[in-house]
Amino acid sequence: MSVLIVCPGKDPENWVKALENQHRGMNIYVYPEDHDKEEVEFALTWNHPRGLFKNYPNLKVIASMGAGVDHILSDDALPEGVKITKVVDDTLTEDMGDFVLSQVMNHIRGLHHYVKCQKEKEWDKFQYKRPQDTKVGVMGLGVLGNAVADKLHKNFFKVYGWSRTEKSCENVTSFYGKEQLEEFLQNSEILVCLLPLTEDTENILNADLFDMLPEGAYVINVARGEHLVEHDLMEMIDNGHLAGASLDVFREEPLPEEHPFWEHSKINITPHIASVTKPESVVPQIADNYDRMMEDEPLKNRVELDKGY
Structure with a gap:
């Protein structure tokens, strides 16, 4: 079971380090490096390429790196039944x-x-x-x-x-x-x-x-x-x-x-800097949701898809 980080145009290094520090032993892939798509059950993303996640047959959760989720929901090709979470920090x-x-x-x-x-x-x-x-x-x-x-x-x-x-x-x-x-x-x-x-x-x-x-x-x-x-x-x-x-x-x-x-x-x-996500601040809740997914428990900060937030 693996986590996939997808954030084109952003440096994922701090996210990888924060996740590794928070959750020892977590297997992390960074898009677009080579990886087994069947292994990925949890994705952490910001502005992923449209249609990307339909290629992951076992994907259960897509977690936004920030408070907004429109960058996820605007993708018409999301896998059916996938759960989406946002950051509240x-x-x-x-x-x-x-x-x-x-x-x-x-x-x-x-x-x-x-x-x-x-x-x-x-x-x-x-x-x-x-x-x-x-x-x-x-x-x-x-x-x-x-x-x-x-x-x-x-x-x-x-x-x-x-x-x-x-x-x-x-x-x-x-x-x-x-x-x-x-x-x-x-x-x-x-x-x-x-x-x-x-x-x-x-x-x-x-x-x-x-x-x-x-x-x-x-x-x-x-x-x-x-x-x-x-x-x-x-x-x-x-x-x-x-x-x-x-x-x-x-x-x-x-x-x-x-x-x-x-x-x-x-x-x-101003260049979209009103409130900027800090990985070390929000990774604990993301790692917690990863564990909740593994234990089939309710996720925190889950998005209501019918409302769009």
């Missing part, structure tokens, strides 16, 4: 909260504006807002969304949340479902997207949604690039309805050099 959660808070503070204090001013040698003061006077809406109230909402509340922001189904979150004014989306958006001077990527949420950040935000609203996307209709965002910024955006995720990564986002003065770009 305190370090990832804390890092996401810190990052979103930094982007929100950057916006209300105009720090991105001053970077531009320094380049152009302009002495131009920005009329900042205080957290107590700022409404932030968080789309998606899962583990990460809850953590972000809590972080913002503890820093005195007025926090609103929206989710597909009803959820009760402490210190958050919650909305749910399509019927309550507009009311939620009307209370979102800063909108943070932390939704899972599903058929229902793909392209959700579009002109119709932006139009329901207050004039001068700011958009932060730390979920997936496929949530955003890029042309709609630029158009709504350029016509003055939106103040700007902070984007950490994109449809194509790395962002191509010719992409218009690079040159847009009101779009702040």
Whole structure:
């Protein structure tokens, strides 16, 4: 019985070392090195080649290296009956909260504006807002969304949340479902997207949604690039309805050099670093699920396939 690591474009060495340290004697293969496909029952992956796993007749579990699983579920050729797990990690959660808070503070204090001013040698003061006077809406109230909402509340922001189904979150004014989306958006001077990527949420950040935000609203996307209709965002910024955006995720990564986002003065770009998985932090739960698979016990952090998260 073996574990297969599949992460094209990433260095798997730290994952291999962490698994070997956590689970002595585990037999580990790294794709695309030669290996016996019939031996593999457990795969650990990020952005695997489409259709790869259909070639593994005894595969039981596919584990995501991160909190997101859309990179797995988007493969139409997954083996039937395979179980999928995601990472839930305190370090990832804390890092996401810190990052979103930094982007929100950057916006209300105009720090991105001053970077531009320094380049152009302009002495131009920005009329900042205080957290107590700022409404932030968080789309998606899962583990990460809850953590972000809590972080913002503890820093005195007025926090609103929206989710597909009803959820009760402490210190958050919650909305749910399509019927309550507009009311939620009307209370979102800063909108943070932390939704899972599903058929229902793909392209959700579009002109119709932006139009329901207050004039001068700011958009932060730390979920997936496929949530955003890029042309709609630029158009709504350029016509003055939106103040700007902070984007950490994109449809194509790395962002191509010719992409218009690079040159847009009101779009702040970071290279998908809001919350980065650390192998030594998450490998214990992955090794635990490997043992659970071996003992035919329920897996932790298993994805509900009908929901997509």
